[in-house]
Amino acid sequence: MEDLRGRASRLDALRGLAVVWMTVFHFCFDLNFHGFIQQRMLSDPVWTWQRASIVTLFLFCAGMGQALALASGQGWPRFWRRWAQVAGCALAVTAGSYFMFPKTFIGFGVLHGLATMLIIARLSGRFGGWLWPMGAVALLSPLVAQALLPGTGLEAAFNGVPLRVLGLVTVKPFTEDYVPILPWLGVVWWGLAAGSWAARHRRAWLEGPLAGGAAARALAWLGRHSLPWYMLHQPVLMGLVGAAAYLARA
Template identity: 35%
Template sequence: MSSTEAVGGSPRYQLLDILRGVAILAMIVFHVAWDLYYFGYSPVDVTTEIGWVVFQKSILTSFLLLVGAGLVLAHGRGIRWQKFWRRFALIVAAALATTAGTYWMFPDYFVFFGVLHAIALFSLIGLAFLRLPPWLTATIGIVVIGANFAYNNTIFSSRELGWIGFWPTSPPTSDVVPIFPWLGTVLLGIAGMRLILASPLTDKLATIRSNEPVARGLAFIGRWSLPIYVLHQPLIIALLWGFSLIQPATLTPPVQSVSQGFVTSCQQSCLGTGSTAARCERYCGCALEQVDTSNMWDAVSATDPTAEQLASLNSVAKLCTAMVGTVP
């Protein structure tokens, strides 16, 4: 499809394809940085470094604004259901593949509701807002965003509820894009594009075109953003994994999984009580088995555990102490 071909009665704006292309390239840069840290080739934790965090949030914001804008261009004059469901199915399939792939590679941090999951759900919800007055859609979007900052509860920090939002600490995952606040960003994209199409800006937007190689390249990437997004991470990880076989990482050790971190912390605490290394190893192995079998990871990772969670952890401590006994 060319940059001037009609999409649901509206022209395809090259500028939006270019912006989408820039966003996908920026996302690749972020994922390369994350993978380098995970494999131990970089000391920079991009999930906590403020500059990288702002960079990642900016990329996600631009993606979701463009999702809203794209919905208006494709379906604003009437929902093209066949086209919508075909693309929806592709996104859902890609999202499920992402979940399966990350569960295989990072079982403690697998993606259960990431960017693709969010785009699928938000696109479906967004259809209900295409005919509403833009000011109302924008108001609802602002409320959705603001609600996430006005309220939070630790019960939403679990995988079961983390896709909703409202959590004070992120659920255990390498990527999560919850409804609150990110649906609000898509709604702002819908409202913004509705306002643009109703203004003289729409004519100017249609004239912004370039045949320069960089612009055409970015527009091409933007038009094929979905397959590029799906394929780039497996490719990067495969290249880094192959490189690690030739040149093992030396800067930092790989990021610990939740279970590895639990065992390390447990053994350090145990050794601090004066117990022997052998006894601590047995005790922490028992604790890991009990926590994993009973799926108590939410209690382990909670910054402010509830009385029920504390009682469960204390039960594990007593059980494992009794099972280890006085073995040196």
């Protein structure tokens, strides 16, 4: 039986909710890709806002998780072991997406951004109340860049390959997934700030017993295994929907 001692089960369940939402979203994406439904998933706000909300929930949970790890005295060796898993999966996503979508492969998607922002969060985890205004600045920075950069001659540099990971772009790159450092670091910082406050004052909110029976336990399980689920669910879904499309055409 899985050892759950020290687990923030409620935070796991919240992350699990993001996993379920992401899985449903990707299932709809695959249905659209194979022509079973007709949706403008890259431009319709119904879909783009869902994507933004899913990423926000994941990264907020990541910030809270780092806060609890710091409060529990987690050392750098354990941090780096987990970080290596995220970074390795990010490289695998790049390779896999290049095979599937060579013109729009994922160069800096959610796992690439997460790997970068986890290091920043770890280094800034003791900033306390400063994390709230820091997060606000990070969230607003791309809007400021879009307002000030055009006409300065700098937009080409920030839109280019090395610097576009910062997120200060005036034109969004054409790629299957793009989660730059800004504004998303702001979400991680706010999660870090909220998690630090909860660790000091309301730890039971995150680590208390789960309500909701089997459904809540299932969500918590998904949250604890979010990385392997993230890596496996889309190849499985794409394979199943692709097989269904093949049979429908046969």
